[in-house]
């Protein structure tokens with residue numbers, strides 16, 4: 001049977017906020033997701049993830065949208081394809097625009113994901129959207145304090161050694177929890193590794 | 198053991214770098230994408246069902262009214278979400294956003310000096326039914342100018358966002374209207390490979406048109422299919 005053609009992607013454009021991230025931007029419409037993934041007593045280590053998106057001139061991008069998808073503290077995804085199920089209170093999905101923070105950062109308050117299988121190091125899946133990107137771009141966030149697991153990770157191993165640092169968020173210990181920082185560089189010498197998922 | 202997803206058909210997708218669309222020049226990744234072998238991380242994805250919807254979320258003609266109806270031509274936009282093997286995709290969240298009838302977005306950074314409509318937000322969402330069908334009521338969006346080049350105008354369009362069943366099926370796109378004279382001048386639309394552009398154009402359907410109420414447009418989405426190779 002002949003296959004149907006996949007619908008072409010088009011850019012998210014500059015005006016997504018009132019529909020996709022309305023509460024963050026102050027519009028009168030409910031958000032399905034935001035920057036806070038872990039509320040209440042979800043088990044796991046509370047962490048913050050923050051970073052900026054930079055263009056080929058090194059300018060900060062104030063109109064990007066970042067989505068993250070991650071496993072819970074025990075490495076389980078809230079999705080039927082993961083037979084283990086996950087913590088009921090943890091959905092694992094976050095979405096923010098870079099247009100409300102004074103430094104144009106994306107900020108997620110979440111829990112550190114556990115390892116999802118026997119091979120991969122703990123990681124967060126990331127999708128980048130913005131005006132000027134006709135097709136979204138996939139990347140990942142790994143954690144600087146997981147050096148041993150990172151060294152065994154098959155996805156990191158498929159990335160040229162000198163580019164792996166573009167995927168590893170640096171842990172900064174704070175009194176009220178760790179902050180991991182990682183900027184996303186669309187171009188340039190530190191261009192982030194993007195994946196063909 | 199879990200199924201994985203068929204690869205992205207790059208021949209149907211726009212390139213990252215399309216210099217006619219000027220914003221791509223400094224924002225398009227320049228290095229080759231690194232292929233990922235699908236794992237649980239790629240074959241799972243966010244699940245949103247009917248429980249997350251407000252009663253009027255799929256009716257943009259009513260979901261932001263402040264005492265009067267929005268101005269403009271009422272339309273019905275409906276169709277199915279399929280995978281490339283023609284299988285309907287039920288229970289899939291679809292989010293939309295658009296300009297009002299005058300071509301103005303509610304977004305605060307939209308500087309186009311066309312009127313805002315106090316009764317129209319332009320955002321909505323719905324979840325596909327058991328046969329993969331969705332349906333929105335809205336107002337036909339107007340064309341609007343933008344700064345890409347001298348006298349640049351976007352053809353009328355509605356933005357769509359779909360997750361599909363997994364992270365790998367994520368799709369953000371735009372739906373256009375048949376016969377729009379601006380299409381051949383729009384670098385975003387023209388960035389799509391020539392033989393796939395018509396996939397982005399809705400069809401006017403008298404059968405879907407509601408008498409004395411709204412014109413009917415049909416638009417289907419095709420997501421990546423499943424394949425047999427199990428994940429790692």
Ligand SMILES: [Fe+2]
Nearest residue numbers: 013351354356
């Ligand atoms: Fe638009």
